[in-house]
Amino acid sequence: MRFVQRSDEVPEDFEGRAKDEFDDVLAHRNDPTKTKSFTFKTYKRPEIKQLLQDMFHGKCAYCETFYSASQPMDVEHYRPKGAVSEDDDHDGYWWLAMKWDNLLPSCIDCNRKRKQITPVGDVRQVALIQNGTPEFSQSKVLASGKKDSFPITETGERIFDAPTGAKDNLIALSSPGLLKEEPLLLNPCNDRPAAHLTHHFTSVTDGVDGARPAPVSFMLPAKLADGEGDIYRGDDDLSLKGAVSIHVYGLNRLNLVQARTELLRRLEFLKSVIVQLHALADEIEEATTTEAHISTLLAKSTQKIRALADQITEEIAVMARDDAPYASMVQAWRATFKSELAG
Template sequence: MIRVARTPCPPSLNPADPDAAGPRELRRLKEKLDQGETLKSDDFRAYGSHAVREDLREMFHGKCAYCESKIAGSQDTDVEHYRPKKGVTEADEAGIRHPGYWWLAMRWENLVLSCQHCNQSRSYHVIIPDGLETEAELRTFLEQHTKSKAGKLNAFPTEDSQWVTVETGDITSERPLILNPVDTDPKHHLDWVLFEGASTVREKDGSPVGESTRRILGLNRRWLEEDRRIRLLEMRRLRNRLIDKLNKWIEAEAPEIAEIYRTTADEYIEDLVALTEDDQPFAGMARAFLELVQKEVAEMEGP
């Protein structure tokens, strides 16, 4: 997960335009509630337009906002409501009646692009545990695995179990336990396992936001971890070649030979940097890996 800048609101959701689809839908929802009617899924349509979905694809670089899988070209995407529109699971469990953040269903700032695995709650996920130091341990686990439920759906936990339940409430007073990469930089809450048997993500420095995010979204689910591990192994290979060329650069006696090794090493660094760009899958993990490599290079280069 990486920090993403919110792009301008699509015209159809512009709250300043009373004739736009978003404001018109909000008026209809209020009318239904005033008449004592219950809101249904079909009442929420403005957020699902093709234009909105395309703007989200562009903003999130064709990736899931949560797991950073490249999804736009290979599978259907979900327009995800960060604050759920039809209910809050944790509020219900705490005995608090929450109607959902229906008044935010058509608000641009509440929408993100999500893969279906992160957005929908499914009970067949295999979650890779922490502490698998070797690939052999990973294989053993997969032979004995159990299935778990994961996916956001209507989940929206808060640190103090307090939620805004009415349109006039101040949502900035809430303390969400799920990361929104538009509002918060994930690197402060998530840490990456880079040199063990599995490519997993864990909370950083005991962050409850990081722990809740990875658990609820299933960020260590099996096939996602496998895709991340493939990218990580690619970066490891580049790192190994880089370190080899730097060692030869240091050991070379002839300046012209040293220059050849250094040039090759710099090319490997460029290859690693390219994998950290916003549009690359798993850029958050790649940036953490690159940071470690850069420290290695700095130590080898000396003062």
């Protein structure tokens, strides 16, 4: 998950449609003869879907997977519109169903409650750092996917009904009282996911016994900085917001871990090629000869080798662009690689 600046541009008729639907759902709720739940339509409009798709480059707002090639995009409500699974007395944030900044694009695995094979074991950040690569052979089927989930902190104040002026305000989060809920789910347009989530991955390096462990990509809650977000601070100073988001969105479901890991292993291969090319160029530069033509040939060879390494480095930069899949993981890996080179 990565931060995305929400676009302020919405279709010209969106505000009118949203206000009309607000009136319709309010009338539906006040009519005792209405026994079926209200059918919301404004958020499903094609132009809204296109805006969300463009804003997130065709990727899921939560897991950064491209969904367009294999599945339809779900227009997801950050605050659920019809129910809240953590509170049976809550009818859902119906007054936010047509609000622009409550809408996000999602893949079906992050949005719908589904049973997913998920690695288990001690995956706390501290344990992973101390013990190295976790055991991913152990796994179980867990129900993940957001659906109607919207957990808040123990000190948060749940909002149960539309505040005054809700109809005329297209921006959900500016509604009075919503921030007092202290939500435990990350919103990529309002939070800085990098402050609450961290990518754990191991490089392909020789171990003590000569083994070369395969790298694995796993999402973990990040350590919160001192004095930052104390209401979301959990054990070992890890972010509760990150931990809950990982669980609810299913950010460590097996197929997602495998997809990120496949990309990670490509990155590790490219890194090894870059390192070897620069090492070869260094050896050539250190070679000495009295033959002028050989010296010229060696110089040209060195230039070509370093140019090839630079091309591979540029390819990695492309893989780290915001419109690429799992960009936040690639950006984190790239930062680690730069640190290794600097060292």
